[in-house]
Amino acid sequence: MNALFFSEDIFFVTPDIKRAIGIENIFPHYHIICSYNDPLISILRKKGVKIFCLSEQLKAQTVSVNNSGNLLANPLVERYINLHSRKTPFIVYFKPSLKIDYLIKKKKYKAIGNSFDLNEQFENKIRFFKFSNKYFPEFSTRGLIGILSKLKFNDVSKKLGLPMVMQLGHGWAGKTTYFINTEKEFLDISNKFPLTMVKLTSMINGYTILNNCCIYKDKIFISPPAVQIDGIPELYPRLGVTCGRQWPAKFLERRQISEIIDISKKTGKILMKLGYRGFFGLDFLIEEKTGKVYFSEINARLTASSSFYAYLERGLGRVPLFIYHIASFLDKDMSFQKWEGDNNIVGSQVIFRKNMPKLFPFSNKIKIRTYTIEDEKYKFIKENYAPDKLGINEFIYMIRKKRYKEAAGEEVARIEARKEVLSAPHKLNSWFKKLL
8 A cells, every 4th residue: 555655745735634634644655734733743743644734833823724725825835845745746635615726726736636616516505405306306305495585484484394494505514504493583594694595494303324435436435324413412502513423323224224325326426427536425314203314415525524434444454435535536546455335333423512511521631632431430541542443442532722713613622432422313322421
């Protein structure tokens, strides 16, 4: 594997270093370029990982470069890339943007990622609504799209019922999803975004399932499904805000898994025909009362779980999907390595967010610590970060350094473990609840 990627200089450009990990010690010339200081940096550097942190260079505690396009445009970043490139550098990024496309073309870099235009065809929630109704009508939610100021509450509520769900075209971790119960709530948002195109759907009482997929050459690799962690007041009071994910999604029936796989394969084939390569993720809603599967979202890029999932794969001796994502853009032949979608993957990543009801009762020092659970109590082991090497009764606690202009719902800490944290959708199991 080392020799296969020896000739390429790869730079993952991201404000948050946690987007770029999972494969950081696999490629011989892999660099992470990040905005914010993070306790991960010193830990990874001790392991030989090459990291450029803009906060360190500016000697500032509150660097406000909060997107990859602005980071890539920074002259200090350009200097670092040029200094560490033997030939044309390859740029990896989490989410496509017009600015990234422009800068890569202008600076004559090469992209490891799809274009913004291709991403927008699927990730935009308005376009996805049209896509799902065209290709997957039997798995689509009942709804409509329109300009907010032109929509009448009585007409919409009569068609969709109450509560209903409103989504803007773009958003992250459920932060632009609104649950509408009254006309006042509808009008408040309408007055705030009068000219915005929105998607409105009937409320489905259920839980979210996700999977990670990758298009590599003519193949479509599909991970086992995970269950999204949300709707848990102990983690965050607002509905619909993502607070992590867990493998396996053991609450699913065989029929539901089969439908999810079929939708994933068909979606992958459609993306492939349009020239899409590499990583993508899909979200599904499972209606609790009926068990019906609804296709709810395409993330046409790396996903929030791609790095952590790579560690879980490596913990079982597998080649991560993340590697195939990079190999697909470098046109590397991976035929010597058979990809295995392992249903034995077990792990959980739990996100604690700003303004949550409770904060995890560990040290508030900005550190990354590994703990073990003995006799239903937690015990500190060491300061380290190696999710792929965690024992069954161990977990990692990471607290994040305060950043510039933080909003409600921003991540403040996380826990990662190679065990389950849910006893049922929206319900924490006993070992995790005792930590709170």
